[in-house]
Amino acid sequence: MADTARTHHDISSRDQYPVLGRERDQYPYPYGQYGRSDYQTSSQDYSKTRQIAKAATAVTAGGSLLVLSSLTLVGTVIALTVATPLLVIFSPILVPALITVALLITGFLSSGGFGIAAITVFSWIYKYATGEHPQGSDKLDSARMKLGSKAQDIKDRAQYYGQQHTGGEHDRDRDRTRGTHHTTTTT
Numbered sequence: 527m528a529d530t531a532r533t534h535h536d537i538s539s540r541d542q543y544p545v546l547g548r549e550r551d552q553y554p555y556p557y558g559q560y561g562r563s564d565y566q567t568s569s570q571d572y573s574k575t576r577q578i579a580k581a582a583t584a585v586t587a588g589g590s591l592l593v594l595s596s597l598t599l600v601g602t603v604i605a606l607t608v609a610t611p612l613l614v615i616f617s618p619i620l621v622p623a624l625i626t627v628a629l630l631i632t633g634f635l636s637s638g639g640f641g642i643a644a645i646t647v648f649s650w651i652y653k654y655a656t657g658e659h660p661q662g663s664d665k666l667d668s669a670r671m672k673l674g675s676k677a678q679d680i681k682d683r684a685q686y687y688g689q690q691h692t693g694g695e696h697d698r699d700r701d702r703t704r705g706t707h708h709t710t711t712t713t
Contacts, residue, residue: 613620653660
């Protein structure tokens with residue numbers, strides 16, 4: 527369990543130098559006549575070698591990608607050079623044909639999409655009408671109740687204002703028949 531807290535360097539050092547706790551002079555390598563400085567030098571050499579390997583890999587990958595991109599560019603230029611005269615010769619036929627094909631594909635895709643949308647809406651309406659409660663039906667019921675209450679409120683207000691308006695006219699007509707006139711001034 528103590529090994530789990532060690533770093534990679536500790537573990538590789540333990541495997542490389544199994545007897546670190548003993549005297550240096552007993553074991554000629556790595557601590558013997560060469561000392562600790564040779565170990566540090568070899569780790570520096572290892573990091574330099576690793577950097578060189580990384581650079582070589584990057585140069586190789588970059589160079590091969592550069593070669594592939596240049597081959598693709600050359601192939602595109604050759605294909606365009608060969609195809610340009612054919613496109614010029616057949617352009618009176620190809621352009622209307624491409625426009626027609628594009629319109630046909632667009633028409634089929636849109637009609638299919640509208641058909642799927644219509645089937646979905648009809649199935650939702652059927653489920654709602656048969657008493658099942660499809661997704662969103664509670665929001666529809668809530669909106670219907672709000673709309674109904676607002677409509678009833680507007681109807682009540684119209685009746686109230688209508689009664690006030692007609693009630694005032696009936697009073698004026700009755701006053702005219704009696705012979706008394708009310709004059710109203712407007713400002």
